[in-house]
Amino acid sequence: MRDAVLKADLPESxxxxxxxxxxxxxxxxxxxKEQRQIRIRKFAKNKASVFGLVVVCLMIILAxxxxxxxxxxxxxxxxxxxxxxxxxxxxxxxxxxxxxVFARVLYGARISLTVGFSVxxxxxxxxxxxxxxxxxxxxADNVLMRICDGLKAIPSTLLAITMMxxxxxxxxxxxxxxxxxxxxxxxxxxxxxxxxxxxxxYMEAMKGLGAGRSRMLWKHMAPNILSxxxxxxxxxxxxxxxxEAALSFLGAGVPAPAPSWGNILNEGKGVIYSAWWMVLFxxxxxxxxxxxxxxxxxxxxxxxxPMSS
Amino acid sequence: xRKFIVKRVLSVIPVLIVVSVVIFxxxxxxxxxxxxxxLGDMASAEDIxxxxxxxxxxxxxxxxxxxxxxxxxxxDFGNSVANGEPVxxxxxxxxxxxxxxxxxxxxxxxxxxxxxxxxxxxxxxxxIDHVVTVCSLAGVSLPSFLLGLFxxxxxxVRLRLxxxxxxxxxxxxxxxxxxxxxxxxxxxxxxxxxxxxxxTRASMLEVLNSDYIKMxxxxxxxxxxxxxxxxxxxxxxTVITVxxxxxxxxxxxxxxxxxxxxxxxxxxxxxxxxxxRDYYVxxxxxxxxxxxNVLINMLIDILYGVVDPRVRIR
Numbered sequence: 001m002r003d004a005v006l007k008a009d010l011p012e013s014x015x016x017x018x019x020x021x022x023x024x025x026x027x028x029x030x031x032x033k034e035q036r037q038i039r040i041r042k043f044a045k046n047k048a049s050v051f052g053l054v055v056v057c058l059m060i061i062l063a064x065x066x067x068x069x070x071x072x073x074x075x076x077x078x079x080x081x082x083x084x085x086x087x088x089x090x091x092x093x094x095x096x097x098x099x100x101v102f103a104r105v106l107y108g109a110r111i112s113l114t115v116g117f118s119v120x121x122x123x124x125x126x127x128x129x130x131x132x133x134x135x136x137x138x139x140a141d142n143v144l145m146r147i148c149d150g151l152k153a154i155p156s157t158l159l160a161i162t163m164m165x166x167x168x169x170x171x172x173x174x175x176x177x178x179x180x181x182x183x184x185x186x187x188x189x190x191x192x193x194x195x196x197x198x199x200x201x202y203m204e205a206m207k208g209l210g211a212g213r214s215r216m217l218w219k220h221m222a223p224n225i226l227s228x229x230x231x232x233x234x235x236x237x238x239x240x241x242x243x244e245a246a247l248s249f250l251g252a253g254v255p256a257p258a259p260s261w262g263n264i265l266n267e268g269k270g271v272i273y274s275a276w277w278m279v280l281f282x283x284x285x286x287x288x289x290x291x292x293x294x295x296x297x298x299x300x301x302x303x304x305x306p307m308s309s
Numbered sequence: 310x311r312k313f314i315v316k317r318v319l320s321v322i323p324v325l326i327v328v329s330v331v332i333f334x335x336x337x338x339x340x341x342x343x344x345x346x347x348l349g350d351m352a353s354a355e356d357i358x359x360x361x362x363x364x365x366x367x368x369x370x371x372x373x374x375x376x377x378x379x380x381x382x383x384x385d386f387g388n389s390v391a392n393g394e395p396v397x398x399x400x401x402x403x404x405x406x407x408x409x410x411x412x413x414x415x416x417x418x419x420x421x422x423x424x425x426x427x428x429x430x431x432x433x434x435x436x437i438d439h440v441v442t443v444c445s446l447a448g449v450s451l452p453s454f455l456l457g458l459f460x461x462x463x464x465x466v467r468l469r470l471x472x473x474x475x476x477x478x479x480x481x482x483x484x485x486x487x488x489x490x491x492x493x494x495x496x497x498x499x500x501x502x503x504x505x506x507x508x509t510r511a512s513m514l515e516v517l518n519s520d521y522i523k524m525x526x527x528x529x530x531x532x533x534x535x536x537x538x539x540x541x542x543x544x545x546x547t548v549i550t551v552x553x554x555x556x557x558x559x560x561x562x563x564x565x566x567x568x569x570x571x572x573x574x575x576x577x578x579x580x581x582x583x584x585x586r587d588y589y590v591x592x593x594x595x596x597x598x599x600x601x602n603v604l605i606n607m608l609i610d611i612l613y614g615v616v617d618p619r620v621r622i623r
Binding site: 017038101132146147149151153154156157159161162163164165166240242245246250251254256265268269272273276279280283286287290291295 | 323324325326327328330331332336399446447449450451452454455458459461462465466473557559560561562564566568569580581582583584586588591592594595598599602603606
C-alpha cells in the first residue's frame with residue numbers, strides 16, 4: 001500500500017518496473033528537484049519578478065563593464081565641453097565640468113551596487129547571528145533587543161546622517177553606518193523566525209539526542225531561518241542604495257569628485273534650469289535599480305516561501 | 310486598562326535610555342575629538358584645550374553623559390558652535406516650516422490614500438486596484454528627494470507653475486505659503502501615501518471578509534453603509550498606526566526634502582550643521598525626533614488598546 005502511494009507521486013522516470021525496489025534517498029532527491037522546478041516555473045511566470053531580475057542583472061553588467069562600455073573617464077575634466085546636451089558623442093550630455101554624464105552614471109552604479117551589496121550581506125549575517133543567539137539566551141535577548149529598539153527609534157536617514165557627520169566622509173564609512181542602521185530590523189526578523197523554529201519537534205528531538213548548542217544553532221536552526229533573512233537582504237540592498245544617494249546628495253556620503261548617483265544629482269540640482277539631463281538620467285537609474293531590487297525581493301519571497309503569496 | 314497603560318508607559322524608559330546613550334556616544338566617541346573637529350585644521354593646541362574644557366570634554370565620559378541628560382531636562386541643549394546661541398532657541402526658530410510641511414504632506418497623503426485604499430479593497434482586481442498596487446510599489450522605490458527633483462523639473466522648470474525653491478512664511482499670506490511648500494509636500498507625502506494606501510487596502514479587505522459584514526449584507530444593509538460605517542471603523546485601527554508612523558517618517562524625511570527645496574526648517578538646519586560640525590545642534594534635533602518617535606508609538610499603542618480591547622490582554 002505504502003509503495004503504491006509513493007509511486008503515485010513519482011516522476012515518470014521512476015515509475016517503470018513494478019517489482020523494482022525504490023531507493024528512498026533517490027526518490028526524495030527526485031521529488032525535491034521536481035518541487036524546485038515547479039517553483040522556478042512559477043517565478044518565471046511572474047512578470048514583475050522576472051523584470052526585477054533582468055533589471056538587476058543589467059545594472060550589474062553595466063557596472064562591471066563600465067570601463068569597456070564608456071569612451072570617457074568619469075573624472076576627466078573638459079571645460080570646453082561644459083553642460084552640453086545629449087548627443088551621439090555624449091549620450092547623457094556633459095556636466096558642469098565637462099565630464100561625460102553617461103560614464104559618471106555607469107561608474108556610479110558601481111558605487112551604489114557595492115554599497116548596497118556590502119550593506120545587505122553584512123547586515124544579514126550580523127542580524128542572523130544576533131537573532132540566533134537572542135533566541136537561545138534570555139539575557140542576551142533582552143539586552144540585544146533593547147539596543148535594537150533604541151536604534152530603531154532613531155529614523156534611519158537621520159541616524160545615518162549623524163554617523164556620517166562624525167565619521168570621515170568616504171565609502172567605507174557610508175557602508176559602516178548603513179550596516180548599523182539596518183542590523184536592528186534584520187536581527188528582529190531573524191529572532192522572530194528563530195523562536196518559531198526553536199519550538200519545532202525536530203529541535204526537541206535534536207536536544208533529546210544531545211546535540212551541542214552551536215551544532216543546533218548553526219546546522220539546524222540557521223538554514224531554517226534563512227528565507228526571511230534573504231528576502232530582507234534584498235530590501236536592505238534597495239534601501240541602502242536610496243540612503244547612500246541621499247547621503248551623497250546632502251554632501252555627507254561618498255565625497256565629491258567620485259561619480260556617485262547622489263553626487264551627480266546634487267550637482268544637477270544647481271543647474272536644473274539649464275541641464276535637465278544631469279538630474280533625469282541618474283534619477284532614472286536609481287529608481288530602476290531600486291524598483292528592480294524590490295520586485296526581485298518579492299519574487300524571491302514567493303520562491304522561498306510559497307505559502308506567503 | 311490602567312495596568313495596560315502603565316505597562317506601556319514604563320516600557321518607554323529603557324528605549325529612551327538606549328536612544329540617549331547611542332546619540333551621546335555617537336558624538337563623543339568621534340575618532341579624534343569634537344573640539345578639534347569644530348575648530349578646524351588651523352586651530353592651535355591651546356585653543357582646542359580651552360574649548361575642550363569649556364565643553365566639559367576633559368571630564369569622564371559617564372559624568373559627561375549625566376550632565377548632558379540633566380541639562381536636557383532643564384531645557385539646556387548647550388550652545389550652537391556656529392553662532393553661540395542656545396541650541397534650543399535655534400531649533401525652535403526652525404520648527405515651524407518643518408511642522409507646516411510635514412502636516413501638509415500628511416494631509417495630502419491621507420486625502421489621497423485612504424479613499425484610494427478603500428476603493429481598491431472594494432473593487433479588488435479592477436483598474437483602480439492595479440493603480441493602487443503600482444503606486445504602493447512606486448512609493449518604496451522612489452525616494453522623496455528624487456521625486457522632488459523630478460517634480461521640480463516638470464512643474465518648476467518646464468511648466469513654471471511653482472517656484473523652484475524658497476519658502477514664504479505663513480504671515481505673508483496662506484496661499485503664497487502653501488504654494489511654496491506644495492511640491493515639497495507632495496515629494497514628502499508620496500511615500501506615506503503609498504504606505505497608507507497599502508495598509509488601508511489590506512485592512513479593509515480583511516474586514517470586508519469577516520462574518521459580521523456578511524451578516525450585514527445578508528440583512529440587506531446598503532453597500533455604502535457597510536463600507537463607510539461598519540467596515541471603515543474597524544479598518545481605521547490599522548490606518549491610525551500608519552498615520553502615526555507617517556508623522557515620524559515625514560519629520561525625518563524633511564531633512565533631505567528641505568535642503569532640496571531650500572526650506573529653512575529643522576532638516577535644513579541639520580544638514581547645514583553637518584557642514585559647520587555643529588554637533589550640539591545635530592544631537593538635539595536627532596534626540597528630539599527620536600523621543601517624539603518613541604512617544605508617538607507609545608500613544609498609538611495605547612490608542613490601539615482603547616479602540617481594540619483584545620490588544621490589552623497581550
